[in-house]
Each structure stands twice: as structure tokens, then as C-alpha cells.
Amino acid sequence: MVQTAPLPVSSSASTVRPSAPASKPPPAVPVDDLPAFDIQGFSLWYGSRQALYDVSIRIPARQVTAIIGPSGCGKSTCLRALNRMHELTPGTRIVGSLRLFGDDLYASGIDPAYVRRRVGMVFQKSNPFPTMSIEENVLVGLRLNGVRDRAFLQERLEESLRMSALWDEVKDVLNRPGTSLSGGQQQRLCIARALAVQPEVLLMDEPCSALDPIATAKIEELIQLLRERFTVVIVTHNMQQAARCSDRTAFFYMGKLIEYAATREIFTNPANPQTEAYVSGRFG
Amino acid sequence: MNAAAINCLPSPGLALRRRWASRGMTMLMGACAVVVMAPLFLVIYFLLREGASALDWNFFTQLPKPTGEVGGGMANAIVGTLELLGMAALIGVPIGVMGGVYLSEYGSDRVNNWIRFAADVLNGVPSIVWGMVVYALLVIPFKTFSAYAGGVALGLMMVPLVMRTTEEVLILVPQSYREAGLALGIARWKIITVIVVKTALKGIVTGVLVALARVAGETAPLLFTALGNSFWNRNLGQPIAALPLQIFSYSISPYDDWHRQAWAGALVLMLLILGLNIFVRVLSRGKSAAS
Amino acid sequence: MSPLPRPTTPGAGILPVSPRWPDRSFRWLALLAALSIVALIVLVGWELYAGAALAVKKFGVGFLGSSDWNPVTDKYGALPFIFGTLVSSVIALLIAVPLGVATALFLTEMAPVRMRQPVITVIEMLAAVPSVIFGLWGVFVLVPWLRDHVFQWFKHTLGFLPLFKGPIYGPSMLAAGVVVAIMILPIITSVSREILRSVPNLQREAAYALGATHWEVIRIAVLSYARRGLFGAAVLGLGRALGETMAVTMVIGNRPDISASLFAPGYTLASVVANEFTEATTDVYLSALFELGLVLVALTIVINAIAQLMLRTLAGPGSGKVM
Numbered sequence: 001m002v003q004t005a006p007l008p009v010s011s012s013a014s015t016v017r018p019s020a021p022a023s024k025p026p027p028a029v030p031v032d033d034l035p036a037f038d039i040q041g042f043s044l045w046y047g048s049r050q051a052l053y054d055v056s057i058r059i060p061a062r063q064v065t066a067i068i069g070p071s072g073c074g075k076s077t078c079l080r081a082l083n084r085m086h087e088l089t090p091g092t093r094i095v096g097s098l099r100l101f102g103d104d105l106y107a108s109g110i111d112p113a114y115v116r117r118r119v120g121m122v123f124q125k126s127n128p129f130p131t132m133s134i135e136e137n138v139l140v141g142l143r144l145n146g147v148r149d150r151a152f153l154q155e156r157l158e159e160s161l162r163m164s165a166l167w168d169e170v171k172d173v174l175n176r177p178g179t180s181l182s183g184g185q186q187q188r189l190c191i192a193r194a195l196a197v198q199p200e201v202l203l204m205d206e207p208c209s210a211l212d213p214i215a216t217a218k219i220e221e222l223i224q225l226l227r228e229r230f231t232v233v234i235v236t237h238n239m240q241q242a243a244r245c246s247d248r249t250a251f252f253y254m255g256k257l258i259e260y261a262a263t264r265e266i267f268t269n270p271a272n273p274q275t276e277a278y279v280s281g282r283f284g
Numbered sequence: 285m286n287a288a289a290i291n292c293l294p295s296p297g298l299a300l301r302r303r304w305a306s307r308g309m310t311m312l313m314g315a316c317a318v319v320v321m322a323p324l325f326l327v328i329y330f331l332l333r334e335g336a337s338a339l340d341w342n343f344f345t346q347l348p349k350p351t352g353e354v355g356g357g358m359a360n361a362i363v364g365t366l367e368l369l370g371m372a373a374l375i376g377v378p379i380g381v382m383g384g385v386y387l388s389e390y391g392s393d394r395v396n397n398w399i400r401f402a403a404d405v406l407n408g409v410p411s412i413v414w415g416m417v418v419y420a421l422l423v424i425p426f427k428t429f430s431a432y433a434g435g436v437a438l439g440l441m442m443v444p445l446v447m448r449t450t451e452e453v454l455i456l457v458p459q460s461y462r463e464a465g466l467a468l469g470i471a472r473w474k475i476i477t478v479i480v481v482k483t484a485l486k487g488i489v490t491g492v493l494v495a496l497a498r499v500a501g502e503t504a505p506l507l508f509t510a511l512g513n514s515f516w517n518r519n520l521g522q523p524i525a526a527l528p529l530q531i532f533s534y535s536i537s538p539y540d541d542w543h544r545q546a547w548a549g550a551l552v553l554m555l556l557i558l559g560l561n562i563f564v565r566v567l568s569r570g571k572s573a574a575s
Numbered sequence: 576m577s578p579l580p581r582p583t584t585p586g587a588g589i590l591p592v593s594p595r596w597p598d599r600s601f602r603w604l605a606l607l608a609a610l611s612i613v614a615l616i617v618l619v620g621w622e623l624y625a626g627a628a629l630a631v632k633k634f635g636v637g638f639l640g641s642s643d644w645n646p647v648t649d650k651y652g653a654l655p656f657i658f659g660t661l662v663s664s665v666i667a668l669l670i671a672v673p674l675g676v677a678t679a680l681f682l683t684e685m686a687p688v689r690m691r692q693p694v695i696t697v698i699e700m701l702a703a704v705p706s707v708i709f710g711l712w713g714v715f716v717l718v719p720w721l722r723d724h725v726f727q728w729f730k731h732t733l734g735f736l737p738l739f740k741g742p743i744y745g746p747s748m749l750a751a752g753v754v755v756a757i758m759i760l761p762i763i764t765s766v767s768r769e770i771l772r773s774v775p776n777l778q779r780e781a782a783y784a785l786g787a788t789h790w791e792v793i794r795i796a797v798l799s800y801a802r803r804g805l806f807g808a809a810v811l812g813l814g815r816a817l818g819e820t821m822a823v824t825m826v827i828g829n830r831p832d833i834s835a836s837l838f839a840p841g842y843t844l845a846s847v848v849a850n851e852f853t854e855a856t857t858d859v860y861l862s863a864l865f866e867l868g869l870v871l872v873a874l875t876i877v878i879n880a881i882a883q884l885m886l887r888t889l890a891g892p893g894s895g896k897v898m
Binding site (some may be wrong): 083088091112113114115116118120121123125127129130131140141144146181190193194197206 | 354370388390458460461462463464466467468469470471472474478483485571
């Protein structure tokens with residue numbers, strides 16, 4: 001294994017750490033000290049093509065973690081593995097362990113739908129459901145998961161839209177189709193939709209790549225607000241974006257985790273020459 | 285240099301001839317297109333000329349008159365056709381749509397390719413064969429021709445038609461909607477029914493209507509299932525009249541008045557089918573959410 | 576360092592746990608519906624075979640080669656019907672393939688763009704006209720016209736050929752061929768159009784670059800490239816022609832004779848079933864009709880399968896699975 005990247009031991013310090021034993025008993029530490037994701041020795045194959053190589057990473061709770069790297073480096077794959085979305089591609093296979101607040105997400109008998117309720121996701125291109133109004137879009141996750149209580153739905157509607165900084169813009173047009181909004185608003189609607197089911201983690205897969213700079217700035221602002229209550233993992237090909245809005249940054253290259261450290265470290269004093277080459281714009 | 289280049293080219297006469305040949309072929313092909321379209325206009329022209337005069341109030345309200353008597357109508361056949369279409373839809377739509385859902389949302393490429401292939405082959409089975417199959421399946425065991433048997437024959441014909449069109453429109457629904465639903469932890473069957481199928485609903489309805497229009501004019505599968513009936517059908521377990529059947533039996537009869545009524549029936553059937561087709565066109569012209 | 580509080584409301588907690596059986600049963604139901612296609616093919620084969628068993632036992636392979644069709648003596652053979660089906664279908668193809676391909680060429684390569692859609696719409700509408708209406712129109716309009724004009728012309732100019740000898744009745748193999756040609760024209764045209772549209776523009780541009788005229792481009796680049804697909808379209812048309820029932824029944828004359836003349840009446844597999852099925856008085860008679868149905872289905876399924884395979888390999892891997 002050529003993995004030489006420094007790996008964090010905990011959420012606050014970044015030191016080199018030998019790879020942990022794969023099968024560890026449920027941690028004795030208090031729940032609150034748990035990292036959001038604790039990934040050990042995680043590899044992933046699409047058919048015979050390996051997309052991730054022995055990735056071990058701990059993603060702290062209530063922080064923003066950015067995943068960067070050149071296209072095809074496995075950053076999106078890694079993100080999608082966090083809520084088992086990669087399983088939509090037939091013929092995928094994984095080894096290793098992936099725990100969310102101590103719960104093994106890949107344990108047998110775990111319903112992927114259950115995983116995805118705890119780990120929400122926002123996609124590259126905004127995708128509000130075209131047949132639904134703004135309100136229905138926000139509440140669809142709750143309604144289709146069997147929530148009927150009207151007062152509760154109303155409360156979640158307003159809170160989710162407020163959290164995604166959309167409430168003031170749409171509160172009078174909740175019955176308009178979701179697709180009638182502008183591109184940036186649609187993306188924030190998708191964020192509201194993901195927040196409505198109250199996930200513990202929000203994954204964002206290049207959420208701004210289809211947006212103009214002003215809409216992008218709004219989403220980045222929003223990410224700063226979200227970290228107060230959620231754990232956010234964001235994949236971006238835009239290094240300035242990673243530098244602007246993340247607390248920690250992971251650099252992937254060729255399916256391997258090269259370096260994971262505090263964002264400032266990565267951008268000012270990277271430990272790995274490949275990281276340095278990438279963040280200084282020499283490849284990728 | 286210029287002169288040398290020109291010398292290489294064929295003589296101006298040949299170039300002219302080639303251009304005229306090209307133009308001539310265009311005209312010939314255009315003429316072929318006219319010939320291909322002509323039958324539709326001719327059929328419609330004769331339907332209107334021969335049929336319109338026989339269309340009156342009685343045609344829509346009365347039963348056929350006994351052999352040789354003048355007058356009467358095809359009220360029972362019109363209603364019968366609608367009843368048969370209703371039964372056909374009850375069979376063809378659920379099975380066809382669910383099968384289309386399977387092909388588009390589940391299943392492996394290999395299995396799906398085989399099922400698609402089978403559906404396409406089945407679409408090519410002559411309609412008369414469906415009549416024979418349903419005769420053996422329902423008429424012989426129950427010892428009677430029946431509206432049910434006719435409905436089943438038309439319904440089975442609809443299954444592969446609806447299945448293929450449903451699959452085609454479901455595939456057009458962007459994958460991102462399914463992913464968004466899954467990322468919310470919604471069960472897959474709810475995503476499919478509430479989000480995917482709803483997004484493609486217009487296309488599915490279009491496919492169903494096209495399939496209905498296609499089987500509405502079918503005569504052969506009804507010959508030995510629904511059989512036809514000169515009276516009202518009061519029990520679906522009994523034979524039932526249908527427009528195409530009535531047109532067929534009247535047009536091969538020796539009576540002028542029945543010929544007149546056959547034209548009128550054909551006009552009504554044609555209006556029903558063209559109406560469905562035009563409705564479908566208007567429906568699919570509106571912006572499709574799936575695209 | 577203060578411990579990180581967990582998110583205030585963990586998502587898994589607020590949502591009722593949904594059982595997984597609805598998802599599974601939905602999938603099974605969908606699979607069942609998809610497999611119904613296979614079941615239908617088996618059903619068709621089985622019911623026809625079961626119905627035909629008696630005749631198969633009684634007449635054996637000789638059934639296919641015998642031209643007896645005599646309910647009085649209870650002797651049956653399929654030959655006149657196979658002959659009639661093939662002859663009327665071949666006539667239809669001879670008329671429809673050139674016309675259909677020419678129309679498709681006109682629509683994809685030549686017609687002004689604004690003219691294309693209306694023509695396509697008309698041809699699609701033509702496909703929607705029921706067989707029985709073509710039959711009605713054929714009996715009262717087309718066949719009398721053919722009899723009084725076209726057939727006479729053939730007899731006068733080509734009467735030395737056995738194909739155009741003999742008395743002219745009107746209802747005949749040739750009349751059936753013409754009506755079936757009209758009915759298969761839409762499918763041949765639309766499939767040909769698809770094929771021609773799939774010819775890469777590069778092919779055309781290459782030919783234009785050589786200084787070819789419009790027609791030469793079509794001949795050199797388009798037609799030679801599309802030849803196999805157009806053949807597939809013709810085979811598909813043949814599959815449809817073989818099974819046409821009502822219109823054929825109404826104009827072919829319904830006589831189980833094998834005659835060299837195209838003016839003579841004939842009979843097809845489908846039309847004899849349509850005419851005689853409800854009149855079959857003996858079990859053997861009915862069973863013989865079932866066997867004709869079996870022959871018809873075997874013919875059409877083989878022809879259709881060939882057409883599908885030809886068109887499919889051409890179109891490349893079909894629309895793939897999405898999810």
C-alpha cells in the first residue's frame with residue numbers, strides 16, 4: 001500500500017496516525033466526542049475497476065469538510081459512499097468499515113433508505129421535482145416517509161426554508177412550481193428539501209458548479225450557517241471554494257486519500273508534494 | 285493554373301445532366317410521397333361521401349333492423365366498442381405500465397433486452413391469432429362467446445404496446461430525480477409511483493391512448509370472442525356487438541342499406557380513432573416535463 | 576474543550592421506520608408484469624398447439640404440402656393458404672418497399688423542412704386506419720377501380736405472361752396485394768426514415784466534398800450505408816403483411832386455389848381462419864384451422880424476430896437501464 005498521507009486522529013489535531021484495527025468494539029468514548037464519519041480501510045470497486053483505495057478518514061461533526069482533487073480522483077465516489085448512493089450503479093463492491101456516529105452504515109440488514117435519512121444529499125445540478133410546488137418539494141421527504149401531522153409539516157416547511165435562506169423569497173409563492181425559481185433558488189430549495197427530513201449530515205456534490213458567482217456566494221454563506229447545526233461534507237473542484245468555506249480539507253488523487261488536514265494547512269503548508277502541486281494549480 | 289483545374293472537370297454537358305438527374309429524382313421521390321399519402325385522403329373522402337348521409341339520429345340511438353329491413357342503427361355496437369375498450373384497458377394498462385416500470389427501473393440489461401425483444405415480437409403477432417388464443421382460453425371452457433373474451437383479447441394485445449411506450453417515457457425521466465428521492469430516504473416504490481411515473485404521466489397516457497386507438501379498430505380478435513350481437517348486451521358473459529364487427533358483417537352483406545350503414549359505422553369508427561390520435565398529438569405538443 | 580453536542584434532532588428519530596415489504600412486493604409485481612410478456616408468448620404457442628394437436632396427429636407433415644380443403648370429406652391441407660399468404664405479401668412488398676423507401680428518402684433528404692412534419696403526420700394517421708375500413712374501401716372503391724382500369728391495362732400490355740392471364744373478377748391476389756401494400760406502407764416508411772436519419776452526416780459531407788450532386792450523395796453515401804437497415808424495414812413490413820386479416824379477407828376472393836394468375840381469387844392463412852372458424856362443424860375442421868393459425872404465428876414470429884435482430888444490431892445497444 002502506498003498510502004503515506006497523514007491522517008487525523010481526532011477532530012482537532014492533525015498528526016500522522018497508524019491505521020487503526022478494522023474491527024474495533026463500539027467506542028467507549030462519550031457519544032458527543034464521536035466523529036460524524038469514521039471510515040477505516042475503505043475500498044470501492046465499480047465492477048473490476050477500483051475507484052477508492054483503502055481510504056481511512058475521520059470527519060468531525062459540526063464542521064465543514066471539503067473534498068478536493070482532479071476529476072476522476074474518486075471524490076464524488078467517496079461522497080456517494082457516505083450515504084450508499086453509489087449502490088445505484090450496478091456491480092459495485094466495497095470493503096472496509098464506515099461508521100456514522102458509531103453506527104456501521106454497511107452492516108447487514110441496514111436499509112439504505114435509513115442511511116439516507118440520516119445522511120442527506122444535495123446534487124451538482126439542482127433537481128426540484130417538476131410536478132411539485134415549492135411547498136411539496138420541501139415536504140416530499142417527510143410526506144413520503146409517512147409523516148401526516150399538519151402542524152409539524154408546516155413547522156418543518158418554514159424552518160427548512162429559513163435555514164436555507166429561502167423563506168423570505170418564497171413565502172408568498174409556496175404553491176408555485178419548484179422549477180419556476182431561478183437556478184440559485186432551486187439549489188437552495190433542494191437544500192431545504194434535504195434539511196426537512198432533519199439529517200445529521202448534509203453531503204453536497206459540487207453544489208455550485210452550475211451557478212453564477214452571486215448565487216454561489218449565497219450558497220457558501222448558507223454553508224457557514226449550516227455548520228452550526230449540521231455536519232457538512234462538500235465535494236468541489238473549486239479550490240477557492242474549499243478554502244473559503246471549509247474547516248478541513250481532504251485531497252484525493254487517483255482514488256487515494258493523499259492528505260487530510262485543516263483547510264489552512266492544506267492550502268498554506270501541505271505535507272504532501274502532490275497536494276502542493278494540486279493546490280498551487282500545477283495539475284488537475 | 286485555373287485553366288488546368290477546369291480541364292480536370294467533366295464537360296459542362298455532363299455536369300448539367302447530373303444536376304437534372306438529381307432534380308428529376310427529387311421530383312420522383314416527392315411523387316412517391318404523394319402516392320403514399322393519397323390513400324388516407326381517399327379513404328376519408330369516401331367515408332364522408334358515403335357515410336355522412338347515413339349518419340342520423342337513428343344511427344346513434346337504434347338497434348340494427350332485422351335482415352332486409354331498411355333503417356335502424358348501431359347504438360349497441362358503439363356502446364359495445366366502448367365497453368370492450370374499457371375492459372381492454374383494465375387488463376392492458378396495469379400490466380403494461382407495471383412491466384414498463386420494471387424494464388425502466390429495475391432488472392438487468394440482459395433480462396430486459398430479452399423482454400423487450402419478446403414484446404416487439406409479440407407486437408408483430410397477427411391480431412387474428414389473439415382471437416384464436418382467447419377462443420381456446422375462454423370461449424371453449426365457458427362454452428359461450430362473451431364480451432369478457434373480447435375484452436381480454438384486446439387487452440392482451442395492448443400489453444406489449446403499453447409496456448414499450450411506458451418504458452420509453454420513463455427512461456426519459458432524468459436520473460437526478462430518482463437520486464434526489466433516494467437521498468431523502470424515500471422507499472423506491474414511492475419514488476417510482478409518486479415522482480418518476482408522475483413526471484412521465486403525460487407520456488404514459490399518450491402511450492395508453494395510442495394503444496387504445498390501435499385496438500379500437502381491431503376486428504379479427506373479436507370475430508370469435510365477442511362475436512357480435514344484434515341486440516343490447518345486458519350481461520358481459522354474453523356476446524356483444526362492436527363497431528368493427530358490425531362494419532365487417534354489413535359490408536360483406538348483399539343489402540344496399542347495410543352497405544350505407546357500414547360506411548356510416550366506418551365513419552364513426554374513423555372519427556373515434558382519428559379523434560384519439562389528434563388528442564394525443566395535442567397532448568404531447570404541450571411541454572413535456574420529462575424532457 | 577467542550578464536547579460537541581450532537582445535532583439537536585437526529586433525523587432517524589423523527590421519521591417512522593418504514594417496512595421493507597412494500598418495496599419488495601412492488602418490485603415483484605413489476606417483474607411479474609414484465610414476465611407476462613414471456614407468459615403471453617408461451618400462451619399463444621401452447622393454445623394454438625393444443626388446438627392443432629388433433630390435425631397434426633391426423634395429417635402429419637403432409638398437412639403443409641396438401642392442397643385439399645374439403646370440409647365434406649374432412650380432408651385439410653395448408654398449401655393454398657400458405658401460397659396465398661406468401662403471394663399476396665410479396666406483391667405488397669414489391670409495391671410498398673420502393674414507395675416507402677422513396678418517401679423516407681424524400682422526407683429525410685429532400686423535402687423542405689417545413690413540409691416534413693405534415694407529411695409524417697399524414698403517414699402516421701394512415702397507420703391508424705383500421706383494417707376493416709381499408710377492407711370496406713377496398714371492396715366498394717379500390718377493387719372496382721383496379722378491375723376496370725389497372726387490371727385491364729396489365730392484361731392488355733403484359734397479358735402474354737401467365738401472371739396476367741385469365742378472367743378478371745376484381746377480388747384477387749393482386750387486389751389483396753395492393754390493399755396490404757397500402758397498409759404496410761406507414762411502417763416501412765417510418766422505419767426506413769429512422770434508418771436514414773441514423774446515417775451519419777459525415778457520410779453525406781464526404782460525398783458532397785467529392786462534388787457529387789444531391790442524388791449522387793444519396794445513392795453513394797446514404798443508400799449504400801443504410802442498405803441493411805432498409806432490408807430490415809422490408810422484413811418488418813413482410814411480417815405485418817403476412818398477418819393482415821380483415822382487409823385481405825374482404826378483397827382476396829376467398830377461394831383455396833393455387834393459380835398462376837394474379838387476377839385469380841386466392842385465400843390466406845389469416846382470412847380462412849377469419850371466415851371459417853365459427854363455421855367449423857367438426858373437431859378436425861376446427862383443429863385444422865388452429866394448425867393454420869400455428870403456421871401463421873410461426874411464420875410471423877420468425878420473420879419479426881429476424882427483422883428485430885436486423886434493426887437492433889443496427890441501432891446498437893438499445894436504450895439501457897437507467898436505475
